[in-house]
Every structure is written in structure tokens, then in C-alpha cells.
Amino acid sequence: MAESEIEKARKEYPVWISLPILWGDQDAFGHVNNTVYIRWFESCRIVYGERAGFDQSAGGRDIGPILAAVSCSYRKQLTYPDTVHIGARVPKIGNSSLRMEHVIISERLQAVAALGDSTIVSFDYTAQKPIAVSADIRAKVEQIEGHPL
Numbered sequence: 001m002a003e004s005e006i007e008k009a010r011k012e013y014p015v016w017i018s019l020p021i022l023w024g025d026q027d028a029f030g031h032v033n034n035t036v037y038i039r040w041f042e043s044c045r046i047v048y049g050e051r052a053g054f055d056q057s058a059g060g061r062d063i064g065p066i067l068a069a070v071s072c073s074y075r076k077q078l079t080y081p082d083t084v085h086i087g088a089r090v091p092k093i094g095n096s097s098l099r100m101e102h103v104i105i106s107e108r109l110q111a112v113a114a115l116g117d118s119t120i121v122s123f124d125y126t127a128q129k130p131i132a133v134s135a136d137i138r139a140k141v142e143q144i145e146g147h148p149l
Contacts, residue, residue, distance in 0.1 A: 021080045041102040044086040068119040078109075085104070097119055100118040
């Protein structure tokens with residue numbers, strides 16, 4: 001029996017959150033507004049960053065992540081009521097950035113509703129410039145991912 005797209009995603013994305021679709025997430029056309037998907041990616045990205053120690057309060061310093069790019073491929077229209085499960089993974093770490101991929105699964109539809117991609121830059125907010133991703137962050141991300149990057 002072939003592995004379903006959802007089963008495959010559950011194995012490939014190590015960080016997950018679940019959120020209810022709220023009535024107010026819908027737009028005038030009666031489906032979840034496109035910007036809400038991006039907020040869901042953000043919520044999962046924050047959880048991933050917290051687990052990896054990659055947040056703006058890193059050691060009381062003004063060093064942390066900044067979002068450089070985000071994209072979304074919408075595959076299914078979502079509506080209230082439903083619960084979505086959002087996954088995140090990091091397939092690549094560069095010198096000063098991480099590439100993160102996202103997936104949104106609809107519980108009601110039992111389908112992948114969207115796929116996303118983000119670029120997160122390690123940033124020195126005092127100097128206002130990118131800095132190298134620390135060895136500690138790299139190690140924590142590799143631990144979360146379960147393999148070297």
C-alpha cells in the first residue's frame with residue numbers, strides 16, 4: 001500500500017502545531033483568507049525557533065531571526081469549522097540563513113491544503129546586518145531534523 005501524502009508529511013516534518021480555523025479567518029468569499037496561511041507558517045516557525053534556541057531573546061543579546069522571504073502554494077480552500085496541522089522542517093542551513101519548509105494539513109479534508117517556504121536570516125539587530133548562524137543553532141537544528149545539514 002502506498003504511503004499517503006499526509007503520512008509522508010508527518011514523517012518528514014519534525015515540528016508540528018495544531019490550530020482551529022476561526023470564523024474570522026474567513027474572507028468575503030467564505031474561505032480562509034490567504035494571509036492566514038502565512039500567519040500559521042509563522043506560528044509554527046516560532047515554535048521551531050524556540051526549540052532550536054533561535055529567538056530574539058537569545059542570551060539577552062540583540063541577535064535573532066528575521067524573515068527575509070516567504071511563499072505559499074495554496075492547494076485547497078479551507079473553511080470554518082476545521083482544525084489545521086502545520087509542520088515545519090529545515091532542509092538547508094547557509095552561512096547566515098536557514099531555509100524552512102512548511103505544510104498545512106486540513107483535518108476535515110484529510111488533505112494537504114498548502115505548502116510554504118521561508119528564508120530566515122540570523123540577524124544582529126544592533127548592527128542591523130546578517131551574521132553567521134551559530135554552531136549551537138546548527139547543532140540544535142540538526143538534532144531536531146535528525147540528520148546533518
